[in-house]
Amino acid sequence: xxxxxxxxxxxxxxxxxxxxxxxxxxxxxxxxxxxxxxxxxxxxxxxxxxxxxxxxxxxxxxxxxxxxxxxxxxxxxxxxxxxxxxxxxxxxxxxxxxxxxxxxxxxxxxxxxxxxxxxxxxxxxxxxxxxxxxxxxxxxxxxxxxxxxxxxxxxxxxxxxxxxxxxxxxxxxxxxxxxxxxxxxxxxxxxxxxxxxxxxxxxxxxxxxxxxxxxxxxxxxxxxxxxxxxxxxxxxxxxxxxxxxxxxxxxxxx
Amino acid sequence: xxxxxxxxxxxxxxxxxxxxxxxxxxxxxxxxxxxxxxxxxxxxxxxxxxxxxxxxxxxxxxxxxxxxxxxxxxxxxxxxxxxxxxxxxxxxxxxxxxxxxxxxxxxxxxxxxxxxxxxxxxxxxxxxxxxxxxxxxxxxxxxxxxxxxxxxxxxxxxxxxxxxxxxxxxxxxxxxxxxxxxxxxxxxxxxxxxxxxxxxxxxxxxxxxxxxxxxxxxxxxxxxxxxxxxxxxxxxxxxxxxxxxxxxxx
Ligand SMILES: Nc1ncnc2c1ncn2[C@@H]1O[C@H](COP(=O)(O)OP(=O)(O)OP(=O)(O)O)[C@@H](O)[C@H]1O
Ligand SMILES: [Mg+2]
Numbered sequence: 001x002x003x004x005x006x007x008x009x010x011x012x013x014x015x016x017x018x019x020x021x022x023x024x025x026x027x028x029x030x031x032x033x034x035x036x037x038x039x040x041x042x043x044x045x046x047x048x049x050x051x052x053x054x055x056x057x058x059x060x061x062x063x064x065x066x067x068x069x070x071x072x073x074x075x076x077x078x079x080x081x082x083x084x085x086x087x088x089x090x091x092x093x094x095x096x097x098x099x100x101x102x103x104x105x106x107x108x109x110x111x112x113x114x115x116x117x118x119x120x121x122x123x124x125x126x127x128x129x130x131x132x133x134x135x136x137x138x139x140x141x142x143x144x145x146x147x148x149x150x151x152x153x154x155x156x157x158x159x160x161x162x163x164x165x166x167x168x169x170x171x172x173x174x175x176x177x178x179x180x181x182x183x184x185x186x187x188x189x190x191x192x193x194x195x196x197x198x199x200x201x202x203x204x205x206x207x208x209x210x211x212x213x214x215x216x217x218x219x220x221x222x223x224x225x226x227x228x229x230x231x232x233x234x235x236x237x238x239x240x241x242x243x244x245x246x247x248x249x250x251x252x253x254x
Numbered sequence: 255x256x257x258x259x260x261x262x263x264x265x266x267x268x269x270x271x272x273x274x275x276x277x278x279x280x281x282x283x284x285x286x287x288x289x290x291x292x293x294x295x296x297x298x299x300x301x302x303x304x305x306x307x308x309x310x311x312x313x314x315x316x317x318x319x320x321x322x323x324x325x326x327x328x329x330x331x332x333x334x335x336x337x338x339x340x341x342x343x344x345x346x347x348x349x350x351x352x353x354x355x356x357x358x359x360x361x362x363x364x365x366x367x368x369x370x371x372x373x374x375x376x377x378x379x380x381x382x383x384x385x386x387x388x389x390x391x392x393x394x395x396x397x398x399x400x401x402x403x404x405x406x407x408x409x410x411x412x413x414x415x416x417x418x419x420x421x422x423x424x425x426x427x428x429x430x431x432x433x434x435x436x437x438x439x440x441x442x443x444x445x446x447x448x449x450x451x452x453x454x455x456x457x458x459x460x461x462x463x464x465x466x467x468x469x470x471x472x473x474x475x476x477x478x479x480x481x482x483x484x485x486x487x488x489x490x491x492x493x494x495x496x497x498x499x500x501x502x503x504x
Binding site (some may be wrong): 148150151153154155156157158159160164168169172248249251252254 | 309310311328330331332334336338340341342351352354355356383384385
């Protein structure tokens, strides 16, 4: 707990310093508000936003895209990843494709997803899904690949059945890798969701930013960015908590 | 009473560069109930392979293996050369894991686990993770784990190979005591001749590849074995006889 207190203290201090430097910069160099509004203006805009229903609609829209898309990628990622990992031939066949998708800048694929899945919720869901799906698959392949032959032999000596091998050996060995992929995936998912919202549609925190940008409403734009970051921190924090819960399994990586 | 009968077991491997390696050839051996058999032989002759075949971790090419009863085969214990503990489980959790897998968690078996912790001097470390253990403690955990479900047949592949002499002496005494107390049949691979003589009722000497059984020596030493026994002429005789046989092989 003491640690948490320290973290909070340091965060508050660094944020305060950041805002002060920002304010000083504007005062000293006389920066026009449409280029960089002052912290006070942005603060006012933030308060203005959080008292409006539409803001919550936008936030919830993005949040639901991210959570639902992420959940889908977990379900399909885990199932397909395990299936691929357990079949050496299929693994070899799918490796080139996996590498291709892993390295491809998926942001660049968003326009095609919009063409395929429409301007609405579907295309965003798919973007989020794709963003986190491949890291999860890769994490399972990595986790399974790290299990030694002897571990499997030990399970065989015990006459463990397939389900027991999955729950007692394979799952624990994959958990730390899966959680790392969640960390990567959730951030990618937020990026994907907001970028897709810029490009199409009328809702979401990304849409709010593109609207602000096109109307040169810098305070609103910065507010949008700040809340995107906040969303990212919250979700990332959630995954970190999960990781904390499964701390024990980190031993697998040593 | 014969528990296991191996008849003319042969096994060859194809190495990565396509060569055929005949690991063991025509090995026949009957294992009696409550025997402690050590298997020694030149490095790479097929000692591990033999244990792996017995435990069905490895197929064999030809021959026949008869188990006196099937339960023996389905409920055997295997101790690997390096302990193969699950790194995320504590000592205690590692030891009870077989009971979980086999649905054998009862007050009696859990009490038995407590005895094993005591016997293997692991009480203080029951909540430690494997990474916090020394090599000897890891191996003791691994042995306790293989005993948790009270198998009648125990296969051990150089379980003390990586340990220092002191720890090894200690574990040899413990293992011998345990074997006498709990009436088990043990097949024990080692490259330490003294260890083999000290522990065993019989020592099987394998020849160089393609390995056959070169000789089987019955160890006729007192039941009660203490470390002092190793200085007696009888003991020294057995050791030098076996050493002679091994030297012929290499
Ligand atoms: N899976 C395998 N594939 C190919 N060759 C193998 C395999 N397993 C064992 N061998 C070969 O079979 C022979 C016997 O191996 P094994 O491990 O049984 O020897 P060992 O007597 O236990 O040796 P050591 O005393 O060094 O442990 C060796 O030459 C080894 O190279
Ligand atoms: Mg070996």
